[in-house]
Amino acid sequence: KAGVTQTPRYLIKTRGQQVTLSCSPISGHRSVSWYQQTPGQGLQFLFEYFSETQRNKGNFPGRFSGRQFSNSRSEMNVSTLELGDSALYLCASSSLARADTEAFFGQGTRLTVV
Amino acid sequence: GENVEQHPSTLSVQEGDSAVIKCTYSDSASNYFPWYKQELGKGPQLIIDIRSNVGEKKDQRIAVTLNKTAKHFSLHITETQPEDSAVYFCAASMGVGGNEKLTFGTGTRLTIIP
Numbered sequence: 001k002a003g004v005t006q007t008p009r010y011l012i013k014t015r016g017q018q019v020t021l022s023c024s025p026i027s028g029h030r031s032v033s034w035y036q037q038t039p040g041q042g043l044q045f046l047f048e049y050f051s052e053t054q055r056n057k058g059n060f061p062g063r064f065s066g067r068q069f070s071n072s073r074s075e076m077n078v079s080t081l082e083l084g085d086s087a088l089y090l091c092a093s094s095s096l097a098r099a100d101t102e103a104f105f106g107q108g109t110r111l112t113v114v
Numbered sequence: 115g116e117n118v119e120q121h122p123s124t125l126s127v128q129e130g131d132s133a134v135i136k137c138t139y140s141d142s143a144s145n146y147f148p149w150y151k152q153e154l155g156k157g158p159q160l161i162i163d164i165r166s167n168v169g170e171k172k173d174q175r176i177a178v179t180l181n182k183t184a185k186h187f188s189l190h191i192t193e194t195q196p197e198d199s200a201v202y203f204c205a206a207s208m209g210v211g212g213n214e215k216l217t218f219g220t221g222t223r224l225t226i227i228p
Binding site: 004033035040041042043044045048055056058090092098099100102103104105106107108 | 120145146148150155156157158159160163165203207208214215216217218219220221
């Protein structure tokens with residue numbers, strides 16, 4: 001069974017631009033969560049989607065948005081990039097829409113804003 | 115919302131010795147406490163979890179203990195090996211209702227000295 005796939009693996013963008021990251025969950029998983037990982041801050045929850053609906057949202061500005069498609073693939077978008085958005089963005093999929101279910105993480109997309 | 119604190123941020127132990135990582139949480143309603151291991155260039159992977167109706171759980175060299183009264187839980191790794199070198203994250207959540215998302219600690223970088 002293929003794992004969680006995130007594309008691209010690396011991105012370099014200029015301040016003010018926008019970026020779209022993609023996540024393909026494990027086959028059969030309908031829950032997809034996104035996290036931002038920065039040194040010293042750990043993993044900060046961005047949002048979770050289940051069956052194309054956003055179930056939970058973290059404390060990030062409106063520049064961060066996401067969506068989920070009918071095949072459970074998910075994208076997150078960051079508009080008007082700031083230097084502080086440089087981070088590893090991780091996607092995780094779960095079989096159930098419950099926070100006490102194992103989350104399977106992808107390798108992440110490393111975003112650098114210059 | 116839930117807040118999870120993790121200590122220490124870095125830990126070095128001799129190969130064969132034991133390592134202990136501690137976490138505290140703030141929301142008494144949390145009832146699921148997983149531990150994730152992140153190796154270099156990879157996403158976090160679940161290594162063990164514990165639910166609030168259990169005080170201790172073991173899996174070979176890894177064990178987790180939970181003290182609900184004090185709101186803290188710990189990861190114990192015995193007979194450490196070089197492949198245990200990684201960053202470890204604790205997390206807390208409620209399965210259904212309330213904090214329906216994983217809140218992570220800031221991570222512990224564990225280095226095993228050969």
